Amino acid sequence: MRIGELSARTGASPRSLRYYEAQGLLASSRSPSGQRHYEEEHVQRVRLVQAFLAAGVPSGTIAEMAPCMSEPTRDRARQALEILGRERARLSEAIDGLVAARAALDHLIEDNHTYLARSADGVP
Template identity: 65%
Template sequence: MRIGELSARTGASRRSLRYYEQQGLLVSTRSPSGQRCYGDDHVQRVALIQTFLAAGMSSRTILQMVPCMTEPNMDRAQQALTVMNQERTRLSSTIDSLTTARETLERLIDVNLTFLANTADD
């Protein structure tokens, strides 16, 4: 499939797909006329890249995990596992912070609702 179809199937812009390729996160083949060609497996790869980027991972960090996802060997698997564990720890910390912020916000909402309800009675 060409870049336009991959863009349509993944929701990623053509510019993003070119960027992923530039960063080494995505590899295409080229047609005789020089157009990028992608396989069906690229749809899942783009979704994974988008998920990791949305979680705050840098393209550089994702790149450290990519070789293990495509061509695993002992060294790559160990390096990728180290990066993955670091990212899991970072994500867990972020989730904990977000949970605390949400709980605090919920308490403030309750305080304000109670205040408004009591004020309306006056």
């Protein structure tokens, strides 16, 4: 498939797909005229890259994992486990921070609801 079809199927812009390729996150073959061609498995690869990027995983880290995703070997599996463990810990820390921020917001929301209810009853 050509870049336009991969873009349509994944929602990634052609510019993003070219960026993924430049960063080593995606590889394409080229036609004699230089057009990029992708295989069916590239759809899943792009979706995986998008998910990692949305989670805040840096493109350099994804590039480190890329060989582990397409051509697993024993050494690459070990490397992947190290990288994935590190990223999982980073995401867990970020999630914990978000949960704490949400709890603080919930507390402030409740305090303000209570204040409004009291002031409606004539209590300043």
